[in-house]
Amino acid sequence: MEFSAQQIADLLEGEVEGNPEVRVNSLSKIEEGKTGTLSFLANPQYTPYLYETEASVVIVGKSFELEKPVSSTLVRVEDAYASFAKLLDIYNQLKHDKKGIDTQTSVSKTAEVGENAYIGAFSYVGDHSKIGDNVKIYPGTYIGDNVEVGDDTIIYSGVRIYSDCKIGKAVTLHSGVIVGGDGFGFAPNSGSYNKVAQIGNVIIEDHVEVGANTTIDRATLGSTIIRKGVKLDNLIQVAHNVEIGENTVIAAQSGIAGSTKIGKNCMIGGQVGIIGHLTIGNNVKIAAQSGLGNNIDDDQIVQGSPAFGIKEYKKSYVYFRKLAKMAEELEHLKQQVQSPDKS
Amino acid sequence: MEFSAQQIADLLEGEVEGNPEVRVNSLSKIEEGKTGTLSFLANPQYTPYLYETEASVVIVGKSFELEKPVSSTLVRVEDAYASFAKLLDIYNQLKHDKKGIDTQTSVSKTAEVGENAYIGAFSYVGDHSKIGDNVKIYPGTYIGDNVEVGDDTIIYSGVRIYSDCKIGKAVTLHSGVIVGGDGFGFAPNSGSYNKVAQIGNVIIEDHVEVGANTTIDRATLGSTIIRKGVKLDNLIQVAHNVEIGENTVIAAQSGIAGSTKIGKNCMIGGQVGIIGHLTIGNNVKIAAQSGLGNNIDDDQIVQGSPAFGIKEYKKSYVYFRKLAKMAEELEHLKQQVQSPDKS
């Protein structure tokens, strides 16, 4: 994708100041602009960078007054920030403009594929699966039997969706996400373990985004459920029969053990661990690296492993840092009390 | 897969009560039963759900007496739980009924593939590799050169097995598992690092299950070994030259550094870290999020980072939570002792 300054001006209903033929193929921050990139100046604080940037084209406001010459071609518009945001959207749409079913795919005859869908090379869609309209399935992806994928969902390269799972509309699954692997269920049997069949599924509702290499296990029976609007970062573990409430956000490398229910609108930091069979309320905040061993009521903010109130944790930690000094003082005091004359 | 109530009754040598033509295509808990699902009632505590469930078919005991009408078709059998378990097994067998080598695969001419094996689309099997009987290799999987896979093993979509690794019989590798990547070995060389060649392999013995996106590195020399019956959850890191003893179970996101040996029948919680070159005994239990920095004898139960006895850890943590109060008391006491009159 390459555009001339004139094409960009036409798109934004702006005016070119400088060489209308100069071409750009990517976007940049104005302070990091290189030849061939397009940038914008909206915040006056960044004005000095305009005179230094190597960006080939810079979008500026109509009324912006130059104080010295610039090397970039300018495109003058009504609102520089809004115009740049508009370009971002166009850029993203262009990136996802792939359509059609590649010839090197394996799509079951019993699968249904919606209108305007893209299925990239070396992707597999199993029996009885239903792929919605405008769905983009990038190359090298596996969609098992009897899977449903809602309209406008983007599935990046290398996602694996086991059979019977349901993915909502406008969901984004990043590369390496595994949906519906067996839950970790084994029954002890005289020293070794028997596998407990995991025959449930995973349900991911609309507008969910799941980061790269995150794993979401299928339920033993019933469903592991990721509610509407949830955002999961990379390398997160969601065990069988977990339920994550609407619009909850979880940072990278956190793990949630089996059958735990997490409420709505929670914010969970990175590398948090939550044991199984807990209930976490709504609007709960959990600091990074915390370990949850008990239920948490609505609106709590916790830290520690095991976690408790974040203010108390921070206070305790202040004294943990001074613990050697405290121990010394205690020892000294003991001696004073036991042999007061020597003190 | 869809069955009528009559077909299920025939399979279980039971009798239909209600519409024998009603059809089901999945299993449900009785309290979550939806139209089109099959459920069962074995535990009397769940009897009330029988009258509310939307499950199309419910398996019940021969002698069970209805107290009011039900909307589900019943299938009456000798032992409802045993019959349901039997159906689970059949269900799982049906799920893994795929056979044959897909035309869109790349299987080396020098590879051997056993009877009744399945190799799905876009899977690759390298030179001199041996795939056992009844092995199921799902689509989009990579098996390098000189790899051995034992009979009855299931390899889900997107597993990557590097060259020279050996996988036992009846092993299950979930999607995204990486077996045999290079161990993390680098020798400092005046500021930068030289790679230490990692030319060993990984040996996974029989009846091991490995969860999604777990990584098991090849040995520098010799083998990284996962013994018989080990169960590894998702997103676990097993470094080069590690050995994990028989029937040890490790929860998600734990990591074991290079050359550490773990005994038999251990239970290791989630997000545990174990440093390199340690020896962990048999029957050891390690609490979630612990960090192991020293060898552990048989039968110990530990917690903390670094970890020590779990009872002691829990005791210390009780006082950690009260540390601010302890510090205050200590300060107060100090003043009392130093200026006794003022106290």
Next chain:
Amino acid sequence: MEFSAQQIADLLEGEVEGNPEVRVNSLSKIEEGKTGTLSFLANPQYTPYLYETEASVVIVGKSFELEKPVSSTLVRVEDAYASFAKLLDIYNQLKHDKKGIDTQTSVSKTAEVGENAYIGAFSYVGDHSKIGDNVKIYPGTYIGDNVEVGDDTIIYSGVRIYSDCKIGKAVTLHSGVIVGGDGFGFAPNSGSYNKVAQIGNVIIEDHVEVGANTTIDRATLGSTIIRKGVKLDNLIQVAHNVEIGENTVIAAQSGIAGSTKIGKNCMIGGQVGIIGHLTIGNNVKIAAQSGLGNNIDDDQIVQGSPAFGIKEYKKSYVYFRKLAKMAEELEHLKQQVQSPDKS
């Protein structure tokens, strides 16, 4: 790959002592030598193993004197260790001798592929991407549009590189690595979240190695940068706009949040978490499982969550282990001071 003792001797300019026809196909430690393997004896401490090993061929020094008969064929060379190292290099070169573009690939007509490159089956190379000379791309790999891969880089099976990312020369990316997934950026919008477009890229410089299933997110704008010589272990999370300095080494399962800059020559242990927008100096060492919440100056060594000086942490932790006893002593002392007569 199988070699006779004679072939090995010819390669190393050594002399065979024993059966020159015996064949080996892999390498072993002398104490673990099995039939069909090649080993070496360089360290005199290991001499006793020479008389017990089952290795078919053992490389020994010219002047080494046998004290009793051995079952292995010996290959006598000037310097046993140097010869073995030479064999290691040859072995690794042979492992990476794959060349050419497999017929079952999808390489865009607008992509450029260098001389002597290998692109394995079911791999995809997108529009306008440039693959350097001698690059090895293993089967089942995805390289998006407008990606650059430098000469001599090895990309193992199942790597996913999103569009616009730049990979340097002599880089190694292990299986399951995801480069350039969207950064975790969402703007709150009355209860739910709007995605912030992530239109930057990832730049990986020369001589970097990245372990299996590690994820490196693209920048919001600009670049996430992994500098020359960095070594990342498995399952690491690198968020958007992070920069990791030259020759820094990070162990498995660590995570670095958005926009944090890490200096040169740092050593970061496993399961470390670093929050966003920090600056970590050069030559910093961070103990495993630590959590970084503040900037760190050059040359610091830290531990804890939140982390502080490692010596202080270790001291505090000694007393944390004794905390119950300290609390008891404090209580006792309080009673003594408050009721001195009873003590």
